[in-house]
Amino acid sequence: MATGRTHRPATRSRGIPEATVARLPLYLRALTALSERSVPTVSSEELAAAAGVNSAKLRKDFSYLGSYGTRGVGYDVEYLVYQISRELGLTQDWPVVIVGIGNLGAALANYGGFASRGFRVAALIDADPAMAGKPVAGIAVQHTDELEHIIEDNGVSIGVIATPAGAAQQVCERLVAAGVTSILNFAPTVLSVPDGVDVRKVDLSIELQILAFHEQRKAGEETGHESAAPAPVADAGAVEAGRKGPDGDVPAVMPA
Amino acid sequence: MATGRTHRPATRSRGIPEATVARLPLYLRALTALSERSVPTVSSEELAAAAGVNSAKLRKDFSYLGSYGTRGVGYDVEYLVYQISRELGLTQDWPVVIVGIGNLGAALANYGGFASRGFRVAALIDADPAMAGKPVAGIAVQHTDELEHIIEDNGVSIGVIATPAGAAQQVCERLVAAGVTSILNFAPTVLSVPDGVDVRKVDLSIELQILAFHEQRKAGEETGHESAAPAPVADAGAVEAGRKGPDGDVPAVMPA
């Protein structure tokens, strides 16, 4: 997944597998595109192709949410958009703070995909006093001194860390102390957090290294390997997937 | 999943599990830090803590690479750094192009973690003629027209796409046609590529959505059940036979 990490073992509530959760946003994106084109219904096969997964997996995933399809017909696009949004908690408003307004922080602040999915950038925070007051993506940057106030005043529970690695753990501790319980970490360092706090990480250099591993192997196989027969038509957009996440899931980028 | 996976179906050659490959960069980072502090050896327990995994997993991972440790002592830091680097293909030089030099592309270009791990930014490419010639991270941005030349002249096999979603597939096709076989995609869209091309994706909004999912669960659990302010949570109870879904709240639209 993106990597992604930090298991929350306890918490049985409703047993949606982590791997499924990591794919729901993918389905949601594909469904949103269909919705914008006013497509009323979609089959598992079509939707799976649009999301880059196979249809059996998609149907299994949806089966954890409930029986939202109609046999012989498919899924109602609007209804599914609603159900998945609700399942992901996107029907509510999530104020988010971004700490570390370098290039990456600015890129995140400007990223349109947030607002459209229930996330609202409540504040941009940077340690550089020279940044204070400067507008980025239409929001004035605030100094780190304000961090605790901002979190508390806005009821922020999700924080994004886009600082250099050296500052990340300290920022993390302040966020957590102020009440943040979910953190998306772009700094290339392992954060340690108390129980009950979720961390997901994105590290560009890790993703590139994984690509390099496979790239290297391709080069090695080119010679002295069987099969000239070039592939059995290759199904849909193979590739891609989420890792769940699991850190899997993987995920990727870095600090400014 | 970060956040991302990428299937490589057949290809058994050397059977290092994908999950293990995804963790090697993590170990490498921790080991590099130890190396800089001149720590000579490290136990699986210590290294695992530094990398944020558990020690049994780490030992299992290393066992796929070979027997590089010493019982009763631990692992030689320098030796392991070398072995992992070699396994990941980081002992060679990987020229990389970044396409799409907005905030994110610029953040990537400025990322120091590249050079230190065998990656070299060979070129920055943007479709905006006004960007051409401008220096970003000390490299002059080139126009998209040059894409094919650049790839071929530099023997680039890894490309990073940081364009808007609408341009991504087209850029991808040009990269692949010019010889790129590994792509790191930051655009929020599913890329379709021919067999033999690896894609890993990083989607900032997906990671946040996964956090929101867990965050919502936390809110719902806080007080034995819902009752906590936010979180719809749609408790079970109601429903009826036939529909197994949660379905607790006002559906926007019902399925046909």
Next chain:
DNA sequence: AGTTGTGAAGTGTTTCACAGCA
């Protein structure tokens, strides 16, 4: 006829627990 929903089988990953070696 067409498509979902899902048990069951298959595959991959993590964890356990301890034998084997320094």
Next chain:
DNA sequence: TGCTGTGAAACACTTCACAACT
């Protein structure tokens, strides 16, 4: 004694294949 390396067990995830339903 201490720590690695690894079978075996447990768990998670994916795929198959078909019954159930529209």
